[in-house]
Amino acid sequence: MTTYFVRRLLLIIPTFLGVTMIAFAITRVVPGGPLEREIMQLRLGGVTAGESGSGVSSVFDPTADMSSEALEQLKKNFDLDKPGYVAYFLWLKKIAVLDLGESYLKREPVWNLIVHRLPISLTFGLCGFLLAYLISIPLGILKALWHGTAFDFISSTLVFIGYSIPGWALGALLLVFLASGRFYDAFPLGNVKSSSYDDLPSLAKSIDDGDEVSDEFGMFEWERLSFVSKVIDRVYHMFLPVMCYMMSMFAALTILTKNSLIDNLGQDYVRTAFAKGISPARVILLHTLRNSLIPLATGLGHAISVLMAGSYLIEWVFNIDGIGYLGFTSIQQRDYTVVLGVLVVNTILTLLGNILSDFLYAMIDPRIRFE
Numbered sequence: 001m002t003t004y005f006v007r008r009l010l011l012i013i014p015t016f017l018g019v020t021m022i023a024f025a026i027t028r029v030v031p032g033g034p035l036e037r038e039i040m041q042l043r044l045g046g047v048t049a050g051e052s053g054s055g056v057s058s059v060f061d062p063t064a065d066m067s068s069e070a071l072e073q074l075k076k077n078f079d080l081d082k083p084g085y086v087a088y089f090l091w092l093k094k095i096a097v098l099d100l101g102e103s104y105l106k107r108e109p110v111w112n113l114i115v116h117r118l119p120i121s122l123t124f125g126l127c128g129f130l131l132a133y134l135i136s137i138p139l140g141i142l143k144a145l146w147h148g149t150a151f152d153f154i155s156s157t158l159v160f161i162g163y164s165i166p167g168w169a170l171g172a173l174l175l176v177f178l179a180s181g182r183f184y185d186a187f188p189l190g191n192v193k194s195s196s197y198d199d200l201p202s203l204a205k206s207i208d209d210g211d212e213v214s215d216e217f218g219m220f221e222w223e224r225l226s227f228v229s230k231v232i233d234r235v236y237h238m239f240l241p242v243m244c245y246m247m248s249m250f251a252a253l254t255i256l257t258k259n260s261l262i263d264n265l266g267q268d269y270v271r272t273a274f275a276k277g278i279s280p281a282r283v284i285l286l287h288t289l290r291n292s293l294i295p296l297a298t299g300l301g302h303a304i305s306v307l308m309a310g311s312y313l314i315e316w317v318f319n320i321d322g323i324g325y326l327g328f329t330s331i332q333q334r335d336y337t338v339v340l341g342v343l344v345v346n347t348i349l350t351l352l353g354n355i356l357s358d359f360l361y362a363m364i365d366p367r368i369r370f371e
Contacts, residue, residue, distance in 0.1 A: 001362060005355065012351045019347050020095075020340070024088050027336040028080070091340070100341035105333055110341035114323060120192060121315070121322035127238065128245025136250055137296070140257025141289065147262060155254075163251030167244040168313030174240045175317070187240050190319035194233050241318045245311065253296060260292040294364050300357070 082090070094101060100110035143152050162170075179187045188194070264270065265288055273283045315325035327342035329335075 005359065008355050008358070012348075012355075015351060016347055017092075020092070020344065021088060023340060023343050024091065025084060027339065028084055028087070030334075095344060100344065101337040103330075103335055103338050105335045106338075110338050113326060113338060114341060114345060117322045117326055120320060121324060124238065124241055124245055124315075124320065124322065125311075127242045129249065131242060132246040132249040132253055133296070135246070136253035137257050137293070140254045141261060141284075143254070143258040144261035144265070145284070147258075159251045159254050162247050165247070166313075167248045167311060168317050170247055171240065171244040171314055171317040174243065178240065188237050190237075190317075192234070192237055192320055193230075194237070241314060241320060244314050244317075248311075256295055257292065260295055261288060264288045264292050294361070297360055297364050300360060 080087070091101075098111070100114075102109055103113060106113065139155065143155055146152050165173075174187075175189060177183045179185065179189050261284075265284075267288075270283060270288055273287055274280070312324040312328040314320075315322045316328045319325070323342060323345070326338065327346075330338035330342065
């Protein structure tokens, strides 16, 4: 089995090369790339192309063409003066030393942009992941035990309705009905915190500075109140997005739990346990359920990419400044350095998650042997 996982690890290299090669080729042929944006900025800025190198401003002439020297210099800046395969290997060489380049628009290293947004995506992804498991497993158990009843039929209908709605579409509906004010205004329209979030400890600070505050609380009470207020503010803003994150896994996990438990309830060892007089609760919780959760545990590996990389469209709908939102807006703005950087992170996490899923499957179920 060690040989199998070594092969899987080695297969990461050609898979990664194939994915990034295709994406890199697309960024070089689609219109509106960094070269076109730079030319547009130079012209709209009132600088003729021929004088841009010397820094001399002139009256903007929309009919002026770029000089060949200036155009070649711009192409050189973006490695567009080289053949595609040469530019790709130069980019790959930077990736090998963990250099994702610099954003065309933000003029900031891509690594800094990703690392700054990683905790945000991780928080939302982890909350949605845990909530999905905490709800799906008990619901799946109840559906298996009450299979064929009205509860099973109604819950299955709701589960499949939720499965048919993408997380980002559900987010848009929740914003319309619960946050827009057209029907209800119970939740914010987006973001991860309110605009006054950083001002919450101001009362505690005023006490520390010796200012008079008309209340009977001390310093410790105000600090505790400030902390609780910040937690409530975070939960208030995270509620709807986390529901959308959860929905993407909720339906599949519920049905998988139910089907796996029903399948194990028909096994010989379960009938033997009942024949020995063991209580039904003990048989289900200590014997059947443990084996039924094996397929769910293997999904932990696939969840890595969701936890770390976020969701492009969910973060865009709720205006959450995470990695997914960064990747989506970079695609819209043709900031291809950031697009490729986010793609590198997502690809590696997905490939490692697939291997981790196989490893967990083999570790939890001793009957599984990969050869």
